Amino acid sequence: MSTVDPQARSFQEGPATYMLPVSPSLIYLHFPSLSQSSHQNDAQEWNRLDEMHKGIDAFLGHKLSYAPLSEDAKRILEIGWAPHNFLISLAHSLTYRSGSGAWAIQAAETYPDATVTAVDLSPLPPRPLPKNVTFLKLNIVEEELPFEPASFDIIHTRFLLTHLPKWEDVVQRVTALLKPGGWLLVEDIDHIALDDNGGAGPGVQKFYNIYHAFAATQNVDHMVGSKLEGTLKRLNLFSIVNGIEVKCPFHGGSNDPSLHALGRTMRKSLITVYKDLNPRLVAAGLTPEVQQGFFQEAGDRARGLYVKLYMTWSRKK
Template structure:
């Protein structure tokens, strides 16, 4: 599956196991409003399907939970658990570990899970409800780009880890690149609205490209590792069938992000149906070589 050591990969999600999801309390009023997450936070409907499709597409591509050499962890935390797929796989992979899935929205009631998995509803902008240095693994995927001051957040995440524990951060550089030519007016128009909306929220949609530097600059980790995955919008951009499938999954997932912003915040999100049509025309142009890079990191705390 790999062309070379520089081959770009991503961390896995997973299939579901036996059991029922733990019951979670109803979402407190305005919990989601306190967090600059631009999409619907319901664990049902279109957004759940989008997240599940993305999770399982990544799982098929990567075929493992993480590149970090994790051995016998006792406590694992996923911040931003979404539909719970990664947390379920972590619970299956490490059955003797306590796994905590944390998010603004409860896990789906229909989710199959395991006895060593529990759920914690929380707002990531507020103080963590966990004692410092009590986790062996902390995982976040596509969450840091929605949080203000991500550089400072690295320190908060590191505080949760025991010495020698692993921080698994994965995010995108939300910038379409075209190997053949400059991006077209359709993509440019969408990006103007999208980036203005994100920056108005005080968050960085391109944080993925800064992950490695932020982790190293924090001085909290004895080692910082990174792999970058090119997610091609055009299947003809690569002969690798696995990358072709991953690129198509991410293309439709990203499209769903824009639809979600348009539906949730309306014109203030800077994305209109006309702008979305222009994006779709260009991103599906077989003559273009568009891609978005994903950044996967695994760092060991000192």
């Protein structure tokens, strides 16, 4: 077993699995909005999403992925935006939180001779885009993907599957668009905060018990992250399935500036997305008191809370 060291972070390389020991800090988590009035695609929200991308980009050493991507990729597909307000409307219609387009822009700049297609249900922000970026308005759950099979070299999705019903079906549909030898890049999390003993305080536990129970009524699995690698292997669509599990503590302690930056981004993001509640979640039991219990315990450095982020890169057969 050899040791690989991307951006001065050592992790062990096995046949298909990578485990990354990360110094204490935070990494960005993408939680769905609990707001009565959903976050709109305004300058403030786009800036927040840009900052999140910058944090993750720094963590990855300014690379698109840990995958050994080909230098001559010609077609890249980005499906990187999560549902906008699924906790209110998923049972009836699915809408998406528009991204800032940051990953698609980075991919286009990395591969100036490639065509990068960004898929979303909402427009991208009014910002300059590289000439090789195209945008397609599309509901990936309800609509057919209008692309030829085996036509993309790279497909990327980040913090999306954890919000989708029938997420395995989405993975299979998307993989069908990859060329043989193409790479599927998926990053997601388990929506649960733990401590070093594998549990959490009563406030955090109550919050997530209600949160997960309501999501289950919408056929959404918020524990997708830890299932990614096993599912990708079981589908038998890939010759290689690589995965990293990153333990992401809620508080600092690392000498790595990029991890500290991610921590600041996470704190800002949590304040933004959890500051309001929608009526259906309140009716399900997620009251302001429960919300406050979560904030208090998540802010307690002595509890040592963390979540796990999972990054996978898989090569199609």
